[in-house]
Amino acid sequence: MNRAELRICLYNTKSLDIYNIMSLLESMAIRKRTALEFSWIPALMCLSLHKETRTVPVLVAIILFQLIINYSLNSFRWHLENNSRDNQGNGGQLPPQYPSFFPYVSNALSFVCNNANFIQRATLTSSRISFLGFDIYAFQDRQTVAKIWKQSTLSSPISMFIYVLKYFFGLPDSVVSVYRADDSGPFPKPYSGSNVLATDRIDHITHHGFLRALGGPGLLPTSRRYMNALAARMHNKNISSEWVEMADFSNLFQEMVGASLIECVYGPSMLRLNPKFMEDLWGFDLKRWYTYAREHFDDSHISSDGDGDPYWGSNLMRYRQEKLLAVKNHDDDALARMDLGLAWGAVGNTIPCAMLSAFHLFSDPDLLRRVRNDINLSFGDQQLQGIDPNKLTKRPLLSSIYAETLRFYVKTYFVVSSPHTDVHLGRWTLPKSRIGLMNAGVSHMDSDFWNSRDGKHPVTTFWADRFIIDQRDPQSGPIASEVRESPEWMGRRRDNEEKARMNSDPFFSMEGTEGSWFPYGGGHSICPGRFLAKNVILFTCALLAKEYDVEMLTDKIEMSTWRFGLGVGGLKHPLPFRIRKRNA
Template sequence: MAVTGVFFYLIAIFGTGKLLLNYAPISKPSLAWMTAVGVVTSLNYAWAVASYHYKRRRSSKEELPPVYPAPVPFLGSAVSLAWDFTSTRISLFGSEMYIFQDRETIEKLMKHPSLASPMSIIIMTLRFLFGMNEAGLAAYRADDSGPLAKPSPGSNPALAPENRIDYLLHQSFNRAFTGPGLAPTTQRFREAFSFRIQGLTGHNECVGIGSQWTHLRDFFEVFGKVAIGSLTQAVYGNLLLELHPDIVDNLWDYDDALPWLARGVPRILMPGPYRTREALRSKLKNWYVRARQDCSVSNMDPDRDWDPVWGSKLVRYLHQTLHDEHGTHDDDAMSSHDLALLWASNFNAVSAATLAAFHVFRDPSLLARLREELAMHFDPPSSFEHANPKLLLKLPLLSAVYAETLRLYVHVFFMSSAPHQDITVGKWRLPRGANAVVSTGITHTDNTHWNDQGGLAPLSEFWADRFIVRPGDVRSGPTKYGKAQAAGARVEEAFDKPYFSTEGLEGVWIPYGGESIKSSTSPHTEDDER
């Protein structure tokens, strides 16, 4: 989900445990039995190690990734894997996972047309994290057609087009959060955010933010509450916040509860996270009742960008389609769906913006450079408040700060699956229905490829200039091999200004779980932007 417009506006405006053992004498039969088990286990592990390395060195195509050697067969590879992470097949408590980490495979994985997010993972997420009922989940269980316009080969031919919920949601989110569809949401966010900032600073709305600095004690107040409140208003309208002004605080409580819900801890053992989730869903259902009293979503102009009662076109479309027309989601299921959208649309963008601003403000020289870059393109500097987000995207230092924030902090497991056929990704084969896993935390800290300035800019630390290419400086740019430098030299031989680039990062930078932000390899002048 691309949230670059919201992100850039946000950044611009702020410029040994102990183990107790009970010892008992070991009888000779027990000792002999343990010795035998130890010998067998050691021999089994030695054979697994030899087999693993032999298969890795083979150059034949379309093989299954080798099984990672496990010292203890039942526990699988959970312990040993921590020391050596590469493309492999692991076993954990009897289940196999296909983990890919080499660049060639990841590049193929991200571009393969037959791959999609595993529906089983989507169902588990909706059920355990967001509490969707079985009636709502039935629509997801029935859909094996994939997210593309053309149903996946081998999928259920009897599935009606209106029941392709994976495709419906994929297209809806793409329209709303990328390209021209993102512009209205960004504009509404800017207006709501500016209004809230003026409330914090005490400036009159007609006068604007003004030229005087206002000092705020709580950094979290701006990002954790003001930004999320503004984005919630932009997506869900005014009525939800009017009915439940504390819903932003509730979202933060829910974010704290998510790790426990993800673990599947039973409600009887830990009721708190479930109460937090149900309280949010109850408020969403109350909003539905009031909103329908004011205006039925089915009676509204479908082309209207935003409505104070029902919010954005996306929200109205989903309610009309899933609830009113198809009837696959009752109010209970819709509240789970809306909670998922409400949380995801806020916490991805706002978390990235908060971390980026934290690094900017803790480094006075970086803050000064960023303000100087903004001042070169906005006169007065506060006029960027009304700027086109595309302009902010072209500022090299601002883009570099954004990209480095995503590199350093987006540590997730990207999962995909080919439900109907075996596929080839690089030298490996992924069996039908198997789940492929990529850890962005590992690819984003691959010191064999990323530029760490010979150890002066460790990949475990934030470096604002990592994505900046300086023509003539072969040590600049995001990679160690000068790919960004070479590409930039071919295109921009006549320029000598630093510019932002993501050239050469295919397969090692996965900022949006498979998507990427556009690389700006065109140094621009002040006249280009005015």
């Protein structure tokens, strides 16, 4: 289409629709893109005919000019395709190519050097990112993310397992090959087209064990073991009613929360054999613990809850010993590395999330007063370690603090892939065997989606009440009013209004946030340990609030970005504090 054609189309348009104009511009851009991208070829040919002018500066200038043209064209096309109305329906197109100044390498360099800044620049849309010639499909718009969680073919986290176990824990290639070969998925029934033997379905074997232990019948006894272990450790620390200053709040949580969490899963014997386990998670050989447990355990040691025991610690660890060692190429060395990975996964984000929740709780006197009042009204003089952990999860304010902590601090990457078929996600398509990438931190900071109460609580600040709905307050709740009033939200709005009518008191709500709040992932591939993590965080905050006074000696908290994409960033500076036992 030339300029004259464009002019005629515009004059013939009765109402100038910006999307129609953008479609015309896109058509022109695509047609001329190839010619412009390769305009350097005739320029170089011309130089070759005039050898006296063929100098390095001229060549550099031509290449630089061409790179600028190409980058401008790619940026223009990227914005057009992301904003085109034609792509808003069920087009099932490939996401547009993310612009790169130096083809093949600049996106890779940006990602490696500062992946936090790079992924944030990709904004809340979807793109194909060229990474050394390999395309990664980055999905961030909430509609697409919500559709991803509904796809059963995108339910396997095995791609991430392979990366973490191989490069973080040194799993040998002979074992990694079993993971790579497993395209059967995490469900009892294998994916259509998979021919993996039942004994080698490592994805399903692992996933089934986690589901039973961390979200099924094992959740309650595991949570109770944690509650008892933490209460005992805090009691044995002998904190008096006099103020005691300590150097770093995070050290207290590593010592108390981390060790209690490891004990509730791995049992007390492992920590007795490795008393400095929490100080150097990477430095221990768990095979010594395996030998000890095998020598001493029999079924009579299983506790009355049917889950715990003093040697293996939990049914999960007994299950892993039985099932994983039967998988091809798996031995004690491989299993020890995998169990270290499990320990790292259990404590790596749960400890900092518990600590950060408590930090905000004790940094806000009014919030602390409200939490203490709620605990006293709900449980009175009961010892908290004796209550049903499910009752804690029903406390709206504690639950909102928990959800806001994860929204504010968790920046995890999630990887999805479909081994056998292309997956249509409404507007976009993820081709089979290609990698889809999402980052929770980008969505967690979407100022267009999250309620800021007219700017009083922007997404860049911690707001403990963000996830509480009060029927008397139309500005309450996690979702911005502009989103709630949109046509696509009509059904959800009716559901929330009905729920509000049934709850005269303020209540905790995550309704409608599945495409924007996903610290654990989502759908079938969501982290099975999320229920235990929530129980750990809520009980820890409740126990500290009820039984201890904590005064933070700094109100400044800075997080580093070196762990961006792995969950919660590390602290840049220690958090000094003082603590004392509350008077009964």
